[in-house]
Amino acid sequence: MTHLAALILFAALVSPAFACLMREGWAARLRFTLWAFLSFVGFAVGIGWVMYLAGG
Amino acid sequence: MVEARAGASARHGPRAGSREGWGPLLYSGLGLMVPGLGHMALGRRGTGAVFLVSIGLLFVSGIRMEGELFPFEAAAPLTLLAGLAEVGSGAFYVAARMLGLGTGNPEAPTYEYGYAFLIVAGLLNMLVVLDAWDIATGAKGSADDPASTDEARSAAR
Numbered sequence: 001m002t003h004l005a006a007l008i009l010f011a012a013l014v015s016p017a018f019a020c021l022m023r024e025g026w027a028a029r030l031r032f033t034l035w036a037f038l039s040f041v042g043f044a045v046g047i048g049w050v051m052y053l054a055g056g
Numbered sequence: 057m058v059e060a061r062a063g064a065s066a067r068h069g070p071r072a073g074s075r076e077g078w079g080p081l082l083y084s085g086l087g088l089m090v091p092g093l094g095h096m097a098l099g100r101r102g103t104g105a106v107f108l109v110s111i112g113l114l115f116v117s118g119i120r121m122e123g124e125l126f127p128f129e130a131a132a133p134l135t136l137l138a139g140l141a142e143v144g145s146g147a148f149y150v151a152a153r154m155l156g157l158g159t160g161n162p163e164a165p166t167y168e169y170g171y172a173f174l175i176v177a178g179l180l181n182m183l184v185v186l187d188a189w190d191i192a193t194g195a196k197g198s199a200d201d202p203a204s205t206d207e208a209r210s211a212a213r
Contacts (some may be wrong), residue, residue: 014114
């Protein structure tokens with residue numbers, strides 16, 4: 001399993017649980033799930049690029 | 057803190073059908089034994105199912121990635137904390153222990169991912185247990201809460 005695959009699996013499993021904890025109503029939960037998933041993946045990839053560029 | 061809690065109660069009012077006495081302990085205990093079971097018993101079947109699937113798949117993925125179920129070693133505080141966090145998965149943890157799974161393989165490339173998944177599964181279920189407690193005491197949710205009414209209606213049918 002690659003790092004990216006593990007990250008995507010983690011984000012996909014944790015996001016809906018956080019959505020159910022933090023939002024009421026299925027529409028709001030779906031929106032939060034998508035937002036949390038994209039945030040997990042986006043920030044991790046972004047920080048990865050920062051480390052790559054800063055580290056040379 | 058007390059005032060904030062009192063204010064929240066005043067805003068929401070006692071939840072219709074909120075459980076008193078041993079109720080919150082019972083629902084929290086159910087949730088600790090099986091992730092999501094407390095929510096299902098409270099009539100939030102859909103929410104409970106999401107927790108069961110999410111936490112269950114996190115735990116199973118952690119085991120399949122050769123993550124470790126840490127022993128309780130008082131001499132190694134971080135290991136002890138990790139072990140306590142993993143216990144939060146309830147039935148999944150007990151089943152894995154009984155089946156001899158979760159021995160961990162530090163040489164596997166996914167070992168660190170594996171135990172991270174296992175720890176997160178346990179900690180996430182602890183949050184779910186606290187959520188069940190809040191719902192059972194009426195501190196969270198209200199009669200006009202769209203999720204709870206939809207699910208409560210389905211449960212009543």
